[in-house]
Structures are given as structure tokens and as C-alpha cells.
Amino acid sequence: MDTIVAPITPLFRSSVITIRISGSKAFDIKKYLYVNGKPLQDLKYRYVYHGEFISENVEDDCVFYFFKGPNSYTGEDVVEISFHGNPLIVQNALQDIFKLGIRLAEPGEFTKRAFLNGKIDLVQAEAVYELIESRSITGIHASFKKLKEGLQSQLSIIKDNLIDLLSVVEAYVDFPEEDLGDYELQYVYNKLDDVIKNLQFLIKSFEMNRYNSEGVKIAIVGKPNVGKSSLMNYLLRENRVIVSEIPGTTRDIIEEEIFIKGYPIKLIDTAGIRESADQLEKIGIEFSKKKLGEADIILALFDLSDELDDMDEEIMKLVKNKEVVIIGNKVDKKKIEFDCDVEISVKTGEGVEQLFEIIEKRIKNLVSLGGENGMILNERQKFVFEEILDVIIGVKENFEKRTLDILAVDLHYCLNKISEITGEIYTEDILKNIFTKFCIGK
Structure with a gap:
């Protein structure tokens, strides 16, 4: 070279x-x-x-x-x-x-x-990039761990189970006059379940790394003049967003980045949700609804100084089944009782520190998903694990219909895919896709 x-x-x-x-x-x-x-x-x-x-x-x-x-x-x-x-x-x-x-x-x-040259495997090579790009201390620690260890502990469990399965299946492929007995059938089923559980755990834990690298997306939603922009400014500790008594002032999506307890946060102020004849405001409201679908946590604001109306009901429907913090704002002018997670006044600061504590707790619940030992670093690894999982689930669902030689082919395919994760098997396209993301000098 x-x-x-x-x-x-x-x-x-x-x-x-x-x-x-x-x-x-x-x-x-x-x-x-x-x-x-x-x-x-x-x-x-x-x-x-x-x-x-x-x-x-x-x-x-x-x-x-x-x-x-x-x-x-x-x-x-x-x-x-x-x-x-x-x-x-x-x-x-x-x-x-x-x-x-x-x-x-x-x-x-x-x-x-x-x-x-065999100094590191492909997972460790990708960890170098993740280590440089990480935007939280948790992400840095996890990337460093993968740089030193790769995914060997997780992969070896899956790989060993697949090899055990393959050894049983190929033994009967070599001796076709024999049939799998009840004991062998139960053994294969148990091993398939073990592989499926381990793969599902790894795929699920991918989200933990996404939060550490991309940040947790927190969207603020509510009807006009409920105090969304004021809350955004309070959380940012600066007057970033225009605050006005005129309904519909915020027509565009405003995004800012902050850190809460070391976690990167993408804070999103959305346009007020309401019926509007103004075309620009309607576009902003549609964008807001889209951002709500993408948010990891939603801060839903409601006005404690006035009766709830149809717009408030619409917002409750939008955030249903989401990770949401229900906030009653304007507690200093409170006129109604409302079942919410926290009552605050952005104007006086009352309850806002309690809101911070709730947000921090929700963030920790998200980023603790999967635990340190299960974290996958990137989309490439997640995609390959998903491919393996689909094959193994298919094997289990159609076990009685598949011939042993087809089952052996499926298991070999999964083992090859694991080798693709570590780089024991690779193509130039895979390497190009990985290393062109790096900066010159690394």
C-alpha cells in the first residue's frame, strides 16, 4: 500500500x-x-x-x-x-x-x-468515529468501551448459540436416515428463543446510543399564548424566542440545543395548535404536528388561568400514547383545577425547578434503555442485527416445514452476517461507507 x-x-x-x-x-x-x-x-x-x-x-x-x-x-x-x-x-x-x-x-x-492490518475489528473502527462525534459523557464512555472491547461479549453469546444449533442440525444432515427426536427438537427451540431474545435486546438498546449521539428531542406544544415560547426562553436561559400577546406569533419551528445533566437536548418550540385561516400559520401548525411525532419527550402546556377548550382537547389527543409531561402554566393566576404532572408559572419561576427534575428523570429513563452492555453503535450494526433476527424468527415460525439442509443454510447465513458486523467478512462498499465519514488525519 x-x-x-x-x-x-x-x-x-x-x-x-x-x-x-x-x-x-x-x-x-x-x-x-x-x-x-x-x-x-x-x-x-x-x-x-x-x-x-x-x-x-x-x-x-x-x-x-x-x-x-x-x-x-x-x-x-x-x-x-x-x-x-x-x-x-x-x-x-x-x-x-x-x-x-x-x-x-x-x-x-x-x-x-x-x-x-488486524489491529482493531470493524466495530472498534466505528467506535473511533463515535468517540469523536459523541456529544455526551455517557456516549464517550460507551464509545471508549466499544473501542477497547468491541461487541465481543454480546456477539460471542449469539455466535455460540448459532454454532450449537448448527452442530445439531448438520449432524442430522450428515445422517439423513436419522430424525430429530423430541429432546433435540426442544433443544433447538430453546436455543432459537435465546438467540431471538439476545438480538431483540441489542436492537432495542440501539436507542440508548441514539440519544447520546443525536440528543433527546423535546418538543413544547400547546395552544397560542399558553406560554410555550416563554418556557423555551426559560429553559434556554435566554430570550431566544419572541414572546407576544398576539396569538400565532410563532409560525415556524424553532430548535435549540442545550445540555441537561450532561445529556444533549434538542429543544423544539412549535407553533400554537389552533384552527387558523392564515396560510403561513397553518403550515407552521402542520410542521408542529410532524415534530410531535418525532419527539422523544413532549412538554404539553395548558393554561390554568382559563377554562380548557376544544383546542386543548385536540392537543390531548395529539399527545396520547406519547412520552409526555402535562404542564399547567400560569399557576400564579390559577382559576381551574387540572390534573397535570406539574404546575408552574414561567412568569414568576414557580414550579419550574420541579419541572426540570421531571424532565431529567424522563431523560434518564430513556437513555438507560438497554444498559451499558447492550449498546449498538450505529445504524449499520442495527440493520444487520435486524436481518439476522428476521431470519431466526422465520426459522422458528416455519421450523416444522423446513428441511434440515435449508435450516443449515439459514444458520450459516446468520453466522456470516455476524462476521460482517465485526469485519471478518466485508466488501469495499462497506469500508467506503464507514471510513469516508471520518475526518482526514483519523
């Missing part, structure tokens, strides 16, 4: 900019490296040198170190050089490095080589 190079720190003015070189020509960089004014000769691996980088276009004081493959991140010979943090220095140094027959790395190519 080609020898590659790229900055592994951002290429903008800073204290230090570091580049990485990986491949069979990596150590050719000695041509430009000096220690105590003398050309670098004998290399010490995993030893930090302080010296100079001197080439046609660059002279700089720098720090550098060498890793001999396979004992490196990529499994190849690797050199890392830290320059002073002026992008012009690094850009000119790269131009001279290219003259050594070394090319610029593609996005994710260092990690791709780590995978191809």
Missing part, C-alpha cells in the same frame, strides 16, 4: 500541529530530520526526539517519534512530527514530504489501515 501522511491535529494557528506518516516509506522522512545539528542516523522506536525539520521549504524546531510496525496504531511503520502551530510551516513541510513518494491520506485512512 502507498505511504500516507496527514495532519492529525487541526490545521489552524495553535501551539502545535502534528502530522502522522504511515507506510513502508515512513522512515524515509529521516532525510529531513536533524538532532543537535546532525542528520538523524540510527532510529530508536517509541523514543521522543527533540530536533529540527529541515527541507527545501521549511526549517522548524520540532518533536518526533517512530513506531515500528506492527507495533503502531495502523500496524505499519509510523512517524509523528509535531511542528510549531503555524499552518504555513506544515503546508510547506507536506509539499516536501510528497516529494518522497508519500501521498495525502484519505478521510479515515489511518483507522482503515488499522482495521485491515
Whole structure:
């Protein structure tokens, strides 16, 4: 493979900019490296040198170190050089490095080589991307765990059960004169149930990672002038949304991001739900209804200072069977009794801290789904697990109708799919889809 190079720190003015070189020509960089004014000769691996980088276009004081493959991140010979943090220095140094027959790395190519050289599996490679992109401490911890361990503990249970099943089935395929007895039938059924439960657990737990990476979507809904925009501003701790006594002021969807107890939250202020002849407002209301369908938690506001009406009833129908917090606002002007989760006054702040506590509890209930040990990192892995689950459910539902050789084919298919998750079996399209998401330098 080609020898590659790229900055592994951002290429903008800073204290230090570091580049990485990986491949069979990596150590050719000695041509430009000096220690105590003398050309670098004998290399010490995993030893930090302080010296100079001197080439046609660059002279700089720098720090550098060498890793001999396979004992490196990529499994190849690797050199890392830290320059002073002026992008012009690094850009000119790269131009001279290219003259050594070394090319610029593609996005994710260092990690791709780590995978191809057996340093990490595909799940761990994807965990590198997740670790960089995580937007919560929980997500960072989980991604780091997958980087160190992959999904081996979860996959080994499923894989072992499939292998046990296959060993029983293929034994009877090899001896067709024998039939599966009651004991063997019960054993196969029990194993199929175990596989189905484990797969369902993993697929369900995928949501936990979605909340950590994308954030929990919280939508605020209510009729006009119930205090939605005021609540949005209170939660954001700033006047982000226009507040007015004029009904229908909010016609568009307003989204802002905040953190609550370390969890990323996408807060959505929706247009007031009501009957309207105004075309723009009607469009905003339709958008609001769509956002309610996408929300993980809904904050439904109702006015305690006035009788509930048909619009309030419509909102109750919209949030039925949703994860919803029913909020009675304007408790400082309360005139009606209303069964709600919390009574607040956005104007005075009364009850708002209690609302925060309720929101935090609902968020924790969502992100605890599945537990740490069951988390799948991304859509690709979830999709493959769903494929395996569909096949296993089909096997169980049609067990008596299927011949043993067809059953063996189905089980082999599932085992191959598990190998696809870890990268034991892969295609160039799979690798391209994964590693092009990475930044250059990783």
C-alpha cells in the first residue's frame, strides 16, 4: 500500500500541529530530520526526539517519534512530527514530504489501515468515529468501551448459540436416515428463543446510543399564548424566542440545543395548535404536528388561568400514547383545577425547578434503555442485527416445514452476517461507507 501522511491535529494557528506518516516509506522522512545539528542516523522506536525539520521549504524546531510496525496504531511503520502551530510551516513541510513518494491520506485512512492490518475489528473502527462525534459523557464512555472491547461479549453469546444449533442440525444432515427426536427438537427451540431474545435486546438498546449521539428531542406544544415560547426562553436561559400577546406569533419551528445533566437536548418550540385561516400559520401548525411525532419527550402546556377548550382537547389527543409531561402554566393566576404532572408559572419561576427534575428523570429513563452492555453503535450494526433476527424468527415460525439442509443454510447465513458486523467478512462498499465519514488525519 502507498505511504500516507496527514495532519492529525487541526490545521489552524495553535501551539502545535502534528502530522502522522504511515507506510513502508515512513522512515524515509529521516532525510529531513536533524538532532543537535546532525542528520538523524540510527532510529530508536517509541523514543521522543527533540530536533529540527529541515527541507527545501521549511526549517522548524520540532518533536518526533517512530513506531515500528506492527507495533503502531495502523500496524505499519509510523512517524509523528509535531511542528510549531503555524499552518504555513506544515503546508510547506507536506509539499516536501510528497516529494518522497508519500501521498495525502484519505478521510479515515489511518483507522482503515488499522482495521485491515488486524489491529482493531470493524466495530472498534466505528467506535473511533463515535468517540469523536459523541456529544455526551455517557456516549464517550460507551464509545471508549466499544473501542477497547468491541461487541465481543454480546456477539460471542449469539455466535455460540448459532454454532450449537448448527452442530445439531448438520449432524442430522450428515445422517439423513436419522430424525430429530423430541429432546433435540426442544433443544433447538430453546436455543432459537435465546438467540431471538439476545438480538431483540441489542436492537432495542440501539436507542440508548441514539440519544447520546443525536440528543433527546423535546418538543413544547400547546395552544397560542399558553406560554410555550416563554418556557423555551426559560429553559434556554435566554430570550431566544419572541414572546407576544398576539396569538400565532410563532409560525415556524424553532430548535435549540442545550445540555441537561450532561445529556444533549434538542429543544423544539412549535407553533400554537389552533384552527387558523392564515396560510403561513397553518403550515407552521402542520410542521408542529410532524415534530410531535418525532419527539422523544413532549412538554404539553395548558393554561390554568382559563377554562380548557376544544383546542386543548385536540392537543390531548395529539399527545396520547406519547412520552409526555402535562404542564399547567400560569399557576400564579390559577382559576381551574387540572390534573397535570406539574404546575408552574414561567412568569414568576414557580414550579419550574420541579419541572426540570421531571424532565431529567424522563431523560434518564430513556437513555438507560438497554444498559451499558447492550449498546449498538450505529445504524449499520442495527440493520444487520435486524436481518439476522428476521431470519431466526422465520426459522422458528416455519421450523416444522423446513428441511434440515435449508435450516443449515439459514444458520450459516446468520453466522456470516455476524462476521460482517465485526469485519471478518466485508466488501469495499462497506469500508467506503464507514471510513469516508471520518475526518482526514483519523
